[in-house]
Amino acid sequence: MQITLIFPPSWIPSQPFLSLPSLQGFLKKEGIHDVSIRDLNIEVMDTLLSKKRVEDTYVKVNERIRRGGKSFGNDTDNSGETERIEWVKEVIEFENMFQKVEWAKATLKSEGFYDINDYVESWKIIDRWLQAYGMLYYPSEITITDNSMKYSVYSSSDIIKAADDENENPYRDLFQGHILDSIVKDGPSLVGISVTATSQVMPAFTLARLLKERNKDTHITMGGSVFTKLIDNLKGPHKLFELVDSFIVFEGEHALLNLIEQLDGKKDFSKVPNLVYRDGNKTRVNEPFHIEDINSLPTPEYYGFPFESYLSPMRVLPLQSSRGCYWRKCTFCNLHIDNLRFRLRNLDLVLEDIEKLKEEYGTRYMFFSDECMPVKQLDNLSLRLIEEGNDVKWMAGVRFDRGLTKDIIQKARDAGCLKMVYGLESSNKRILSLMEKGIETETIKSIIGYCLDSGVAIHMYIIVGFPSETREEALETLDFIRSNDGFIKSRGASCLPCLFELEKYAPIMRDPGKYGLTKIAHPKRDDMSLGYFYETNKGMTPDEACNVYGYVKRNR
Incomplete structure (x- = not known):
């Protein structure tokens, strides 16, 4: 079969x-x-970012303008439809999407990726084109990593309606x-x-x-x-x-x-x-739920994936040295649900994975997609790579663990580590304590310094609006990042703010009152809800947090 x-x-x-x-x-x-x-x-993205898709869309746009803005099979009077479709035509014509979309895609797959001006311009073009394309299915939208419709992804009734909607669901086409x-x-x-x-x-x-x-x-x-x-x-x-x-x-x-x-x-x-x-x-x-022995699992096989289509100048392959999170205490996080138990993969098998992936797919670039690689695993991996003269280049997700010393980070860099991904979340002592991150601000500063000294690039995630967080505490984290001149100017530095969401199974739900959470609920129609709406009697309201999040995102 x-x-x-x-x-x-x-x-x-x-x-x-x-x-x-x-x-x-x-x-x-x-x-x-x-x-x-x-x-x-x-x-799908490769098809969307093609001259042919732009040309086909242009034909559809002109036909819909001829029909008074209405899509095929849809004779309802949609206010503003003609204006939206005419705007799409203007974007295609006057912004020359016929050529620019292909240029942007080619740039991100080439050395142009490393030119900051070309890189930024490429994403602007792609964002603009996807915005225009999405107008054909208004009010639905498509972005490079997301989509939205008037239907809720948390409602099974809405999901079924969306799957059958030939006018507003772009994925049917x-x-x-x-x-x-x-x-x-x-x-x-x-x-x-x-x-x-x-x-x-x-x-x-x-x-x-x-x-x-x-x-x-x-x-x-x-x-x-x-x-x-x-x-x-x-x-x-x-x-x-x-x-x-x-x-x-x-x-x-x-x-x-x-x-x-x-x-x-x-x-x-x-x-x-x-x-x-x-x-x-x-x-x-069917229970009890099966937990895999990750030391009995083979190397991943990527045959069948179109490597030439990914928007990167290098072929980067994910692999794992562990499953689950060894910390499992962060009060905002429910990723511990995905893996019932933390497990390490035997280091000999990890090194075997690296060699097989290098040989079979012709790349030296790997991404360890572990939730967070333990310090000892990181150190031992680095030592083995150095001893064996392996020329692999890699990045990994790690914690701001106080065991992460300058020597360990330098060893990782010598072993080919180009970047480390950290969950900073906050630099405020009170918020870090409530999150149960198990880290101190001084430890964070030291590890950032070790990375900068060693030439390891840094990516940090931060959370805005953790329950009871004040505006001042959120902006303290922004200032912590912006005031670190070495980080800001370092090669490959990046930071992604995220707006706090109260998620199902997050440890914070065990004692919501401790965090000032009140009136926790989700819409009755949302039978697929993964989180909750809430009110709080401490710190920022959810609306205030959203506004601060927007400010942080614009000014990070």
């Missing part, structure tokens, strides 16, 4: 995501060879034609769709709808961290089973293997670990 695994839009377009290559490598190790993987995120035909022609008995972020929800279920319209007998399963956090929500006669046959929660390797075996055999889905499925009138959740 043929198995097709799909990673849908919208996601970062600069490198592949690890989920499908990990599954493909495992299945082939277990003797399942009729498996293919598709990164529709980059396939984007998937129709080559992409859908190329999937169906292989005749897959099983299609697995990996959904790691809410930005992928609408495209994923749209694709599922279109595939079911072509062949209702194709078994469609969805997996990924989004559904792991929705296990309780999926119980009962859930509407989403109209579009898919099953969900895989937590880790997927053995679950997918067993699902394939049952589809090819007795179809006894009770034997499939981590599976959520309909059994007559009941929804079954």
Whole structure:
């Protein structure tokens, strides 16, 4: 039987995501060879950023202007539609999108990526073009890493409506034609769709709808961290089973293997670990949940991904030296839900992974996608790479751990580490304590200094609006970053502010009163909610935090 695994839009377009290559490598190790993987995120983006797509859109725009602004099959009176479509025509014509879109895409794949002016201009062009393209499906929007519609990704009723909406859902058009035909022609008995972020929800279920319209007998399963956090929500006669046959929660390797075996055999889905499925009138959740032995897993296999399409001058491949988070205490974070237990991969296997990926895919660039690599693992990895003369270049996510010394960071740099990704979140002592980050501001300053001295670039995430945080405390973090002249001027430095969201299963929910949280709720229609609206009697209100977040984002 043929198995097709799909990673849908919208996601970062600069490198592949690890989920499908990990599954493909495992299945082939277990003797399942009729498996293919598709990164529709980059396939769709590559199609969107093409001269042909601009030309096709221009033809559609002129036809809709001729029809008074109305889309085909839509004769309703949409106020402002003509003006919007005429604006799209102006953008295409007067901003020369016919040539500029291809230039921007080519620049990001070449040495022009490293020219800051060309880099910024390329993203401006892409943002502008996607804004214009999205107008054809107004009020829906498409950005480089996200999408939005009038429908809520947290409502199953809305998801179904969106999947059927031919006028406002751009993904129905984007998937129709080559992409859908190329999937169906292989005749897959099983299609697995990996959904790691809410930005992928609408495209994923749209694709599922279109595939079911072509062949209702194709078994469609969805997996990924989004559904792991929705296990309780999926119980009962859930509407989403109209579009898919099953969900895989937590880790997927053995679950997918067993699902394939049952589809090819007795179809006894009770034997499939981590599976959520309909059994007559009941929804079954197969427990206990299986935890993978990551030292028995093979090297990821990326065959099937279009490497030439990613918006990066270098081929960068993700891999892991661990699963889960060894800290697991941050009160705002629910990533600990995705992995039931923290596990380290044997360092000999990690080094074997690196060598295989280098040899098979012709690249020296790796990204360790661990939640946070433990200091000892980082140090030992660096030592082994140096001893073996490995010329790999890499980056990794780490904590501002006080065990991260100057010598360890210098060793990592000598071993090829180009960048470290940190969760700063805040520089304020009180907020750091409430977050239970387990770090001190002085430790943060020291580690930043060690990185700068060693030539390791730094990326930092910060959170604005943590409950009880005041405007002054949020701006203190902004000042902490901006006042560090060495960081600001360093090569490859970056910082991404995030607005606090009260997420399902975050430890903060164990004692919301401690943080001044009141009136925690979510809309009744949101049966797929991953978080909550809230009010607070301390610090900034959510609206005030949103305003400060905007200020920080503009001035970081």
